[in-house]
Amino acid sequence: SQQGEEDPQALSIxxxxxxxxxxxxxxxxxxxxxxRQNSGRGLVHLILIxxxxxxxxxxxxxVTLDTSKKSSSLLITASRAADTASxxxxxxxxxxxxxxxxxxxxxxxxx
Amino acid sequence: DAxxxxxxxxxxxxxxxxxxxxxxxxxxxRYMYWYRQDPGHGLRLIHxxxxxxxxxxxEVSDGYSVSRSxxxxxxxxxxxxxxxxxxVYFCAISADRGRSPLHFGNGTRLTVT
Numbered sequence: 001s002q003q004g005e006e007d008p009q010a011l012s013i014x015x016x017x018x019x020x021x022x023x024x025x026x027x028x029x030x031x032x033x034x035x036r037q038n039s040g041r042g043l044v045h046l047i048l049i050x051x052x053x054x055x056x057x058x059x060x061x062x063v064t065l066d067t068s069k070k071s072s073s074l075l076i077t078a079s080r081a082a083d084t085a086s087x088x089x090x091x092x093x094x095x096x097x098x099x100x101x102x103x104x105x106x107x108x109x110x111x
Numbered sequence: 112d113a114x115x116x117x118x119x120x121x122x123x124x125x126x127x128x129x130x131x132x133x134x135x136x137x138x139x140x141r142y143m144y145w146y147r148q149d150p151g152h153g154l155r156l157i158h159x160x161x162x163x164x165x166x167x168x169x170e171v172s173d174g175y176s177v178s179r180s181x182x183x184x185x186x187x188x189x190x191x192x193x194x195x196x197x198x199v200y201f202c203a204i205s206a207d208r209g210r211s212p213l214h215f216g217n218g219t220r221l222t223v224t
Binding site: 030031035040041042043044048088092100101103104 | 115146151152153154155156159169170201203208210211212213214215216217218
């Protein structure tokens with residue numbers, strides 16, 4: 001299976017702290033995307049990073065990509081209770097028509 | 112939610128009955144996808160469509176069929192539901208396969224008893 005893996009599976013932090021979650025994948029990619037899912041809702045796209053990019057920012061989000069290690073990380077700075085959600089990475093692989101999702105990280109931010 | 116509507120939102124059905132889930136979009140996007148989400152498995156692709164009447168299988172397509180007769184509608188059918196198909200089903204759309212973000216519906220929770 002090409003499915004990516006994320007770690008940790010669950011993360012609990014206090015408001016104001018930073019949250020880092022990681023994604024690893026197995027085969028070469030065109031791009032990697034991060035999504036957020038609030039309980040009972042569909043996934044929402046956060047950020048897309050292409051294989052020739054190393055870092056990307058969007059507001060309080062910072063994504064890095066290391067293609068040599070086949071891994072990516074998502075950093076949420078100065079977390080808020082509203083950031084409580086599950087976060088998924090998804091990879092677009094060469095010669096496929098599909099996005100492959102990881103198993104997700106559940107983030108709990110305590111006020 | 113980017114103009115995607117899934118129906119029904121919840122359904123309980125018995126083993127062996129046929130079930131059809133509907134995804135309707137107002138974005139005129141070419142690509143449409145059906146995923147299922149189960150604890151410990153993340154999202155897994157069932158089928159996808161790259162145009163009207165153009166569909167292909169995903170990684171967990173056994174027991175499912177799809178149809179797309181119009182750009183805006185993508186139907187997922189379970190011909191004879193089994194308990195292993197109890198799951199949350201998500202439809203997603205995108206303008207370009209893999210290269211652009213997916214926009215998801217809010218899901219259908221299906222329980223097969």
